[in-house]
Amino acid sequence: MSPLENLIANTARLSAPNNFNIERVLPTEEEYYWIQISHLGVYYRTQEALSDINCIIKPGRLTGIFGPNGAGKSTMLKAMLGLVPGNGVALYQGEQLMKQLDKVAYVPQRSQIDWTYPATVWDVVMMGRVKKTGWLRNFSAVSRRIVKNALSRVGMMDYRHRPIGQLSGGQQQRVFLARALAQEAEIFCFDEPFVGIDQKTQGVVFQVFQELAAAGKIVVVVNHDLGESITHFDDLILLNRELVAAGSRNHVLTEENLYHAYGGRVIFFSDAA
Numbered sequence: 603m604s605p606l607e608n609l610i611a612n613t614a615r616l617s618a619p620n621n622f623n624i625e626r627v628l629p630t631e632e633e634y635y636w637i638q639i640s641h642l643g644v645y646y647r648t649q650e651a652l653s654d655i656n657c658i659i660k661p662g663r664l665t666g667i668f669g670p671n672g673a674g675k676s677t678m679l680k681a682m683l684g685l686v687p688g689n690g691v692a693l694y695q696g697e698q699l700m701k702q703l704d705k706v707a708y709v710p711q712r713s714q715i716d717w718t719y720p721a722t723v724w725d726v727v728m729m730g731r732v733k734k735t736g737w738l739r740n741f742s743a744v745s746r747r748i749v750k751n752a753l754s755r756v757g758m759m760d761y762r763h764r765p766i767g768q769l770s771g772g773q774q775q776r777v778f779l780a781r782a783l784a785q786e787a788e789i790f791c792f793d794e795p796f797v798g799i800d801q802k803t804q805g806v807v808f809q810v811f812q813e814l815a816a817a818g819k820i821v822v823v824v825n826h827d828l829g830e831s832i833t834h835f836d837d838l839i840l841l842n843r844e845l846v847a848a849g850s851r852n853h854v855l856t857e858e859n860l861y862h863a864y865g866g867r868v869i870f871f872s873d874a875a
């Protein structure tokens with residue numbers, strides 16, 4: 603089946619159960635490269651963690667998912683990728699994103715990574731190559747060069763022989779960023795990558811994110827810091843179990859939206875301040 607036929611078949615099945623009208627559901631060429639999230643929802647046993655999320659995520663822009671603790675930020679990333687069962691769908695290039703995880707680099711929240719795993723920094727980043735090359739060929743010269751470049755880009759090449767468990771939190775975050783880079787993905791998803799890292803490292807990490815976006819990648823970053831760093835993001839998705847607002851940063855960052863997401867506890871950060 604050609605990509606276009608595939609797109610039509612999937613879009614028809616997922617988006618238009620009744621009164622199917624091809625003119626209406628076919629995305630434009632630009633939309634084809636968006637992640638299109640429709641009616642995404644997750645229940646953990648009887649508790650609804652995420653309800654009816656509808657939004658898009660565009661390539662070439664740095665997108666932040668914001669909201670208070672427990673808002674469903676991590677859950678939204680996992681549901682998009684099919685890592686937790688849920689309702690609704692996330693489409694990319696006309697197919698469910700969960701069926702295209704080879705295009706995705708995902709770095710989970712720090713608390714969900716097993717830091718006692720007995721691997722060196724080099725091994726952890728090399729694992730990012732496995733999906734591209736398979737185990738047997740993952741030590742190819744090309745992969746070694748890519749891993750070396752990725753570690754250098756985040757300033758961790760000197761630590762390549764260290765066990766991952768013996769690094770500081772910020773160093774570990776940088777290693778996982780390097781692994782994501784080594785994957786050469788189209789879609790990058792990072793869950794709270796700035797937790798426990800200093801200002802300088804944060805600058806390095808934002809620079810890498812912005813370079814990825816400038817290269818036309820989809821870059822989605824869960825964050826909760828409403829401070830000045832929010833100005834690095836182009837687009838925002840503001841959550842509090844449901845979607846509060848999504849779109850360009852200036853469109854989303856209103857006092858009313860922040861109040862809806864965070865309640866009365868927010869000190870509003872303005873670009874002009």
Ligand SMILES: Nc1ncnc2c1ncn2[C@@H]1O[C@H](COP(=O)(O)OP(=O)(O)OP(=O)(O)O)[C@@H](O)[C@H]1O
Nearest residue numbers: 646647651669670671672673674675676677678826
């Ligand atoms: N595996 C799970 N089983 C049951 N409940 C869960 C599970 N994972 C998350 N939850 C609940 O779902 C809700 C959303 O959790 P989630 O981790 O997505 O929030 P978050 O916005 O990422 O929060 P944080 O800022 O603390 O990381 C919370 O109430 C949480 O307790």
Ligand SMILES: [Mg+2]
Nearest residue numbers: 675676677711
């Ligand atoms: Mg979380």
